Amino acid sequence: MHTPEQPAATRPTSRDVARAAGVSQATVSLVLGGKWRGRVSERTAESVRAAAQALAYRPNLAARSLRLGRTRTALLVVPALTNEFFAHVYTGAAAEAARHGFGVVLYPSPDGVGPAKDPFASAPASLDGVIASSMATDALKAFQGTELPLVMLDSDPADRTAAAHVNLDVADGMRRVTGHLLGLGHRRFLHLASAVPSWTFDVRAAALAEALRGTEVRTARAALHVRAAHEAAYQALAAPGPRPTAVICDDDILAAGVCKAARRLGLRVPEDLSVTGFDDMALATAVEPELTTVRLPAEEFGQRGMEALLAVLAGERPDPAELPAELVVRGSSGPAPAV
Structure with missing residues (x-):
């Protein structure tokens, strides 16, 4: 059965969240805007998020976009959708983005590699930033000359065109x-x-x-x-x-x-x-x-990429990150055959 949308007059506000969490509205804005690190404790941030979830609070993203000049949207550029690895990267990035009121648009480079046309008529007006795999580097030519912050995944850390790097070892x-x-x-x-x-x-x-x-x-x-x-x-x-x-x-x-x-x-x-x-x-x-x-760790990889982009948007300079790899031994490897 369809549930009618909650009337605006009865929708919880940031003031309601602040009251429930026992903090100021400014603190609520910092936490839900993803700018709390270094200003608010982890415990307080968790209290705010829990209060917002309990009240089913949803920020007015349209109004916030007008106020901040942002769309709260990131673009994730991958070489292909047919590779399961990048589906997991997207899952991790989207989950982290959702925790901060952001959305993620997934954009695969045609044929897996090679140049791609700009998917938006005006990328800077449609996006806040870009996260991209090094396998899809050519697709990023559509965004050259823009001021969009770029976080590179699995790429040369010496590349200074990116605002941040997240790599796998x-x-x-x-x-x-x-x-x-x-x-x-x-x-x-x-x-x-x-x-x-x-x-x-x-x-x-x-x-x-x-x-x-x-x-x-x-x-x-x-x-x-x-x-x-x-x-x-x-x-x-x-x-x-x-x-x-x-x-x-x-x-x-x-x-x-x-x-x-x-x-x-x-x-x-x-x-x-x-x-x-x-x-x-x-x-x-x-x-x-x-x-x-x-x-x-594909999902964590996407999550850390989104965290890095959010940090850049908050005016921070995140340190390069490198996630560990793990050997999983199964039945396809065995002793070398006798000569």
């Missing part, structure tokens, strides 16, 4: 997975690398090269699709010469393609060939055997 993730395979006796490797030009994949490749110095490493590249990974892995594994005993993939999607190629060649995973992924998305436990992979 992908280098450590790659060191962990290579160390795991070396410990299992593997000395011949195939690196199935992403064909997407991106800082994050460059960092993974550099960490892998350093960790596997002195061993035999081949490199093949594939688009982030199972079919492309299948064909690239098949060609690399069927090539003349000693076959690699382990394949290290830049992404779980690539690893799934490798597993298909192994079956096509009559190879058993992990008895004949160990396969590892990166990201630990749902696909990692959908394949058989389940993938050994590197887990990245």
